[in-house]
Each structure stands twice: as structure tokens, then as C-alpha cells.
Amino acid sequence: MRPVTNMTKKRRTRSRPLPGLVTAAQVAERAGVSKMTVSRVVNGSKRVTDETRRAVKTAIKELGFVPSQLARRLTGRRLGVVALLVPDLANPFFTQVIHGCEDVMRDAGFTILLGNSGEAPHREKSFLETVGALQVDGVILGATGDAATAAVQRLQRAGIAVVLIDRSVADVDADLVVGAAVTPAYLLTQHLLGHGHRRIAMVGGSPEASTSRDRIRGYRDALRDHGIEPDERLIMGGAFTREVGKTTGAALLVAPDRPTAIVAANSLLAFGVIDAALDLDLRVAKDLAVVSFDDVEVTAGRPFLTCADQPAEEVGRIAAVRLLKRLNGDESPAETIVLDTQVRIRASCGCDPGGRSTDPSAAFGENPATGSQLAGE
Amino acid sequence: MRPVTNMTKKRRTRSRPLPGLVTAAQVAERAGVSKMTVSRVVNGSKRVTDETRRAVKTAIKELGFVPSQLARRLTGRRLGVVALLVPDLANPFFTQVIHGCEDVMRDAGFTILLGNSGEAPHREKSFLETVGALQVDGVILGATGDAATAAVQRLQRAGIAVVLIDRSVADVDADLVVGAAVTPAYLLTQHLLGHGHRRIAMVGGSPEASTSRDRIRGYRDALRDHGIEPDERLIMGGAFTREVGKTTGAALLVAPDRPTAIVAANSLLAFGVIDAALDLDLRVAKDLAVVSFDDVEVTAGRPFLTCADQPAEEVGRIAAVRLLKRLNGDESPAETIVLDTQVRIRASCGCDPGGRSTDPSAAFGENPATGSQLAGE
DNA sequence: ATGAAAGCGCTAACAC
DNA sequence: GTGTTAGCGCTTTCAT
Numbered sequence: 001m002r003p004v005t006n007m008t009k010k011r012r013t014r015s016r017p018l019p020g021l022v023t024a025a026q027v028a029e030r031a032g033v034s035k036m037t038v039s040r041v042v043n044g045s046k047r048v049t050d051e052t053r054r055a056v057k058t059a060i061k062e063l064g065f066v067p068s069q070l071a072r073r074l075t076g077r078r079l080g081v082v083a084l085l086v087p088d089l090a091n092p093f094f095t096q097v098i099h100g101c102e103d104v105m106r107d108a109g110f111t112i113l114l115g116n117s118g119e120a121p122h123r124e125k126s127f128l129e130t131v132g133a134l135q136v137d138g139v140i141l142g143a144t145g146d147a148a149t150a151a152v153q154r155l156q157r158a159g160i161a162v163v164l165i166d167r168s169v170a171d172v173d174a175d176l177v178v179g180a181a182v183t184p185a186y187l188l189t190q191h192l193l194g195h196g197h198r199r200i201a202m203v204g205g206s207p208e209a210s211t212s213r214d215r216i217r218g219y220r221d222a223l224r225d226h227g228i229e230p231d232e233r234l235i236m237g238g239a240f241t242r243e244v245g246k247t248t249g250a251a252l253l254v255a256p257d258r259p260t261a262i263v264a265a266n267s268l269l270a271f272g273v274i275d276a277a278l279d280l281d282l283r284v285a286k287d288l289a290v291v292s293f294d295d296v297e298v299t300a301g302r303p304f305l306t307c308a309d310q311p312a313e314e315v316g317r318i319a320a321v322r323l324l325k326r327l328n329g330d331e332s333p334a335e336t337i338v339l340d341t342q343v344r345i346r347a348s349c350g351c352d353p354g355g356r357s358t359d360p361s362a363a364f365g366e367n368p369a370t371g372s373q374l375a376g377e
Numbered sequence: 378m379r380p381v382t383n384m385t386k387k388r389r390t391r392s393r394p395l396p397g398l399v400t401a402a403q404v405a406e407r408a409g410v411s412k413m414t415v416s417r418v419v420n421g422s423k424r425v426t427d428e429t430r431r432a433v434k435t436a437i438k439e440l441g442f443v444p445s446q447l448a449r450r451l452t453g454r455r456l457g458v459v460a461l462l463v464p465d466l467a468n469p470f471f472t473q474v475i476h477g478c479e480d481v482m483r484d485a486g487f488t489i490l491l492g493n494s495g496e497a498p499h500r501e502k503s504f505l506e507t508v509g510a511l512q513v514d515g516v517i518l519g520a521t522g523d524a525a526t527a528a529v530q531r532l533q534r535a536g537i538a539v540v541l542i543d544r545s546v547a548d549v550d551a552d553l554v555v556g557a558a559v560t561p562a563y564l565l566t567q568h569l570l571g572h573g574h575r576r577i578a579m580v581g582g583s584p585e586a587s588t589s590r591d592r593i594r595g596y597r598d599a600l601r602d603h604g605i606e607p608d609e610r611l612i613m614g615g616a617f618t619r620e621v622g623k624t625t626g627a628a629l630l631v632a633p634d635r636p637t638a639i640v641a642a643n644s645l646l647a648f649g650v651i652d653a654a655l656d657l658d659l660r661v662a663k664d665l666a667v668v669s670f671d672d673v674e675v676t677a678g679r680p681f682l683t684c685a686d687q688p689a690e691e692v693g694r695i696a697a698v699r700l701l702k703r704l705n706g707d708e709s710p711a712e713t714i715v716l717d718t719q720v721r722i723r724a725s726c727g728c729d730p731g732g733r734s735t736d737p738s739a740a741f742g743e744n745p746a747t748g749s750q751l752a753g754e
Numbered sequence: 755a756t757g758a759a760a761g762c763g764c765t766a767a768c769a770c
Numbered sequence: 771g772t773g774t775t776a777g778c779g780c781t782t783t784c785a786t
Contacts, residue, residue, distance in 0.1 A: 074445075400762090
């Protein structure tokens with residue numbers, strides 16, 4: 001190797017280019033123009049001759065050139081990507097939220113990168129850091145709880161717009177889109193009181209989640225307003241999962257003075273509670289009233305669960321619209337948007353509005369013999 | 378320590394830096410070192426004094442510096458991100474696959490970016506292009522079908538590793554991880570034949586999907602091997618959704634010579650079929666046998682559906698492991714890995730293994746009166 | 755209308 | 771051990 005003067009422009013490769021990557025320079029060479037012109041064509045600048053434009057476009061097609069969004073973003077442009085982190089992908093509520101977000105974002109030309117924290121704060125933190133380091137344009141966050149504070153603040157400081165959904169985060173100044181929680185919980189509880197129940201338990205979900213706290217508050221308020229002092233032993237916490245619903249449900253139901261009704265903070269918990277009731281040969285609606293948040297069609301058959309139905313897709317849509325506004329420079333103060341939550345009275349609370357549309361058990365061709373045989377075992 | 382010439386280094390800002398972004402240069406200045414040293418500390422190089430390292434780390438903490446993965450990737454390093462695209466987030470099978478992937482990828486230090494194509498080829502294409510332009514390190518793809526060919530080939534040409542799950546893609550040379558399809562479908566059908574059924578329909582899902590085609594093949598083979606020529610009118614296609622299950626199920630069941638048993642290509646379709654049966658006052662298991670792919674616990678109560686249970690999480694895990702191997706330079710020929718699929722005989726096929734653990738209807742405290750009243754309406 | 759140079763934030767290679 | 775230089779692929783500014 002001999003020391004040569006800088007005759008040749010390109011001497012050594014300092015950085016490793018990705019093999020096989022087609023760059024604007026290659027397109028430029030092929031089209032006989034400069035990188036700049038390629039950039040102009042890609043970005044639809046007017047200041048290019050039709051002829052040149054055609055030539056460049058041809059070269060782009062032939063080489064299969066896709067502009068590196070990385071490099072693009074590095075120069076201050078948008079990535080065209082927003083991240084959406086939810087605490088539990090297996091929770092149908094969030095699946096619907098995702099749907100709503102996707103609809104809006106897709107129409108706006110953004111790609112959504114989904115993340116699942118699985119209710120684990122450290123995974124949440126890791127995801128938020130990753131998308132921050134990726135410099136996505138914005139983040140929609142269904143937080144695990146207040147543990148997200150630092151990570152969210154860092155994102156905001158880095159100029160990344162954040163919109164919260166479903167749960168608030170302490171000390172974070174950001175838009176928040178949620179379904180109503182306190183009032184529906186109140187109404188649900190009140191409905192059970194109307195049925196004559198006096199020992200009503202609450203399976204409340206994760207105390208970290210603001211939604212959980214709000215729902216428990218509504219439940220408490222309703223009891224107090226009807227002259228019943230909430231019994232703390234009847235208020236259970238835990239993750240928003242079917243398993244937790246089952247274990248806490250079981251714990252409640254084996255007690256000598258077991259509750260005659262249970263309010264579940266979400267549908268997964270409700271199903272777990274029902275699992276537990278079954279194990280104890282309790283009949284839902286008759287021996288144990290169950291009401292819940294979130295309306296989820298998971299049973300084969302007809303809707304059965306009396307519930308507070310949050311407008312999940314709407315939550316996603318509105319959050320997305322909000323984020324788009326922020327991305328377009330809206331600097332108005334952060335708002336909390338509370339969406340109306342519909343209470344749907346069905347059969348699981350002990351009501352029987354009549355008609356066949358209330359009981360999912362009918363789905364399986366239950367006949368009296370089998371029914372009692374199985375239930376009585 | 379402050380040469381005057383430095384002052385003039387920065388004259389104009391050509392590109393717009395992201396406001397609020399902390400860069401390595403800032404950290405360097407604060408720690409009184411060069412960018413390079415910061416880079417070394419961040420990447421854990423040995424060639425740094427403990428003292429310097431401490432100083433830099435302090436500065437990083439104080440400023441809240443997070444290295445831009447974008448810029449990093451641009452220099453040829455890894456992004457630490459892989460994309461996972463599934464055709465339907467609402468399908469519990471894929472939720473479980475995601476879980477499996479996440480476990481493995483997280484342990485390997487990668488973040489997963491999820492995408493949902495919703496079975497729409499154009500959304501699939503758009504997502505693959507986006508993650509390609511983002512230059513993620515790898516992609517795990519549950520394709521919508523052969524429409525993905527071009528996009529996948531482009532990714533591979535750009536040096537991005539691709540592993541397919543659940544469905545093959547025409548003309549793509551990549552690892553594929555799937556659950557067995559033909560044999561389980563055969564066994565499921567055979568089981569129904571054993572019950573004496575002769576008119577067995579297939580609600581087969583999307584013909585675009587290789588899994589769908591395989592499952593239909595197993596069904597056909599079983600019929601033929603038992604001397605029954607498949608009746609094409611009994612083989613229905615459509616998306617893998619509950620809605621499609623319901624409409625096609627209804628179409629099949631209103632026919633004068635309706636089938637007495639139905640094989641559903643996945644659990645969503647099975648639930649739709651059950652919905653349809655209910656509408657027609659048919660009792661599942663008794664009036665209509667239903668078997669299905671995928672074992673999903675969505676009913677409140679006990680497992681009821683006779684099904685072919687694919688090891689969903691395992692599919693995700695193995696695909697992830699495979700991808701990691703590729704990322705680490707494994708160039709061995711692409712393989713197709715077929716995982717064993719377990720057939721679980723339960724009650725919906727007409728079997729009653731005995732005990733209460735077979736019928737979910739028991740969950741709702743069915744009593745004879747209510748049961749017949751509702752079912753008879 | 756098109757191009758050259760500079761710079762985004764980072765790291766590989768090469769000094770010292 | 772640490773700093774300097776060049777360059778990743780793109781876009782902005784300024785010149786032609």
C-alpha cells in the first residue's frame with residue numbers, strides 16, 4: 001500500500017453501508033443527474049423538468065429505490081411513524097383501541113408501530129426509550145401507571161408528541177383520552193343495590209392504573225350514598241387478567257359471608273370471576289351477580305354480561321386525531337377528553353330483559369337434562 | 378482550553394436539528410472530552426480510563442442523553458429492532474405468537490415493533506415498506522398470502538432478514554415456521570366421520586392463506602379415504618373472522634340437506650358458525666358437531682371445543698430464534714419448520730368425555746327452566 | 755432548473 | 771487512552 005495524494009475522491013470506506021441498499025446516489029448516476037434532483041423528484045418538487053422527472057422516476061423503478069427514512073429523519077423531516085404502546089394486547093379493549101388508532105393514522109399516511117408492555121413497567125420504559133431513540137414522530141401511550149412519568153417526560157423534552165389513553169400518568173402534561181369511569185362504576189353498583197344486594201365486592205384491577213382507582217371510587221361512592229360503608233376486605237386489587245379474576249374471585253367466594261354480587265373492573269377480570277364461581281358451583285346471575293367494565297363478545301352466543309361499555313375504538317380514534325393535531329403544530333394546552341361510557345343491562349346482574357338474546361348458554365344446545373347434570377356434578 | 382477558532386466552526390444550520398434533542402456532542406462538551414470518547418463509553422469500549430468513563434457517564438445522566446439509533450444505524454450498526462407483522466391482531470392465535478416472539482426477542486435485547494395488516498395486502502405492503510425504509514434488523518411475517526412476494530423480496534435484497542410464520546409466500550426463499558395443518562385437519566375430519574357424520578362441511582378461511590389450503594386438503598383427503606367424494610358446495614372460503622363464520626355457517630345450515638358437522642379453519646370461524654347455529658335453534662354438539670383449529674379460551678367456563686391446538690407461542694418463539702440466528706450471520710439454506718399440532722377431543726364434536734369440565738354453558742348457572750325457555754324461543 | 759457544499763448524529767479507521 | 775477525519779444517505783442553503 002502506498003501513500004497516495006487525494007487524487008481519488010473515495011479512498012476508504014469509513015462506515016459500512018448496508019449491502020444491497022439502493023441509494024439516491026445510484027439513482028442519480030443512472031439517471032445522469034445529481035442526488036439533489038433525485039431528492040426533488042422523490043419529494044415532488046415543482047422545480048424539475050418533466051423530462052428529468054421521468055428519467056429519474058424510471059431509474060427509481062428500475063433500481064427499486066426506497067429512500068431511507070432514517071437519513072431523512074436525521075435531516076429533520078418526519079419519519080411518518082407513530083408508536084402506540086398498550087398495557088395488554090390480549091385485552092380486547094385495547095385491540096379495539098388499536099383499531100381506532102390505525103384507521104385514523106393510516107388515512108393520515110402514518111404507520112403505527114405497536115408495542116405491548118404486558119403491564120410491566122420496565123418493558124414500558126424500554127419500549128418508550130427505543131421509540132424515542134428511533135425518533136418516531138409521536139407516541140400514543142396506554143401506560144402501566146405512574147412509573148411511566150420519567151420516560152414520557154424525556155420524550156416530550158426531545159420534541160416527541162405524546163397522547164395518553166385510558167390511564168393518566170402522574171406529573172405528565174399531555175392530552176389524555178379516556179372512557180368515563182367513576183360514573184359508570186357508580187351506576188353499575190347502584191344497579192346491583194337495586195337488585196337488593198348488600199354485600200357487593202369489587203375486583204378492581206391494578207392500583208397503579210388511574211382507571212382502576214376511578215372505578216373503585218365510583219363503586220365506593222355508590223355504596224356510601226346508599227348507606228353502606230365499603231368493606232375494605234371486599235375490595236381486591238391485582239392485574240387486569242383472567243387469572244387474577246379467578247384467584248381473587250375464589251378468595252372472595254369461599255368466605256363464609258361471601259358477597260352476593262361482584263363488580264369487575266374489566267372483562268378479563270369478570271371472566272375470571274365467573275370461572276371461580278363455576279368452580280364453586282355457583283350460578284352466575286342467580287347465586288352471584290356479576291357486572292363489569294368493557295363489553296366484549298367473547299362468549300360463543302349472545303351478550304350476557306351487564307357492563308359499562310367504553311367506546312374503545314372511539315378512544316383510539318380521538319387519541320389519533322389529537323396526536324395528528326399536535327404533529328401539525330397545535331400548541332394549545334393539554335386536554336383530558338372523557339368519552340361517554342354506556343351501561344348495558346343484561347342478564348348477569350340478575351335482570352332478565354326477556355327474550356333469547358340474553359343468555360349465551362343457549363348457544364350450546366343446552367337441554368334441561370344435560371344442564372342440570374353438568375351443573376350439579 | 379478554548380481555542381478561538383472553534384467559535385467559527387458553526388456558522389449556519391443547514392439541516393434542522395430536532396429541538397431539545399441531546400446529542401453526543403453536548404455530552405462531550407460537558408464532560409470535557411470528544412464525541413468519540415462518548416461513543417466509546419456508550420458502546421462499552423475497554424479503551425477508556427475509569428475516570429473519563431465516570432465523567433462521561435455523569436454527563437450522560439445529567440443531560441439525559443439517549444443515543445440516536447437512527448444515526449447509529451446509518452453507520453451500519455444494528456437498530457436493535459425487529460418488526461413483526463400479523464394478519465389479525467384480534468385473532469388470539471396471533472396474540473399468542475406475538476407473546477412467544479416477544480419473550481425471545483426481549484431476552485436478546487431487541488425491541489419488537491408490531492404491525493397489523495388486518496388481512497389487507499395493501500396494508501401489509503405498506504408496513505413492509507415502512508419497516509424496510511426504517512431499516513429494521515429483521516422481519517417476522519405472518520403474511521396475508523402470496524401478495525407479499527414482491528415486498529419480501531425487496532426486504533431480503535436490502536439485507537433485511539425475514540422469517541415467515543403460519544403462512545408461506547410464493548417465490549420467497551425464507552425460513553417458515555408453521556403448525557401442522559394437513560394431518561390435524563385429516564384427524565379432525567376423521568373423528569367426525571367416526572361419529573357417523575357423512576355430510577361434513579368445511580369453513581375454510583381465506584384461500585390466499587397457505588394454512589387455509591392445507592387444512593382444506595386434510596379435510597378432503599379424510600373424506601376421500603373414507604369413500605366420500607368432497608362436495609364442493611360444502612367447502613366455503615372467506616376471511617378468518619367471526620362474521621364470515623356466521624354468514625357462511627348460516628348459508629350452510631339453512632340448506633335443505635344441511636351438513637350435520639362443520640370443520641372450521643380457525644377459532645374465530647368456529648365461533649361464527651356457533652353464532653349461526655344458535656340463530657337457527659340448532660344445538661351445538663347435539664344437532665351440529667363443530668370442530669376447529671386453534672384452542673382458544675374465550676368462553677367463560679370450561680373448554681368445550683374439539684380442536685386442533687397449534688403451539689402458537691412456540692411458533693413465535695421458534696421464529697424469533699430463527700431470526701436471531703440469521704441476524705448473527707447464519708447463512709444456511711432456508712428451512713420450513715413444522716410444529717406438531719395437538720388434536721383435543723372435547724364436547725363440541727358430540728363426544729362427552731364425562732364430567733362437568735366439558736360444557737361452558739354450565740358456567741352461567743343454567744337451570745332447566747331458563748335453559749329451555751331461552752332456547753325454545 | 756440543476757448542482758455543490760455543508761451538516762444531521764453517529765462510528766470506523768487512523769493518528770498521536 | 772483519546773482526538774481527528776471522513777463518511778453513512780439524505781436535505782437544506784446557496785450558487786449557477
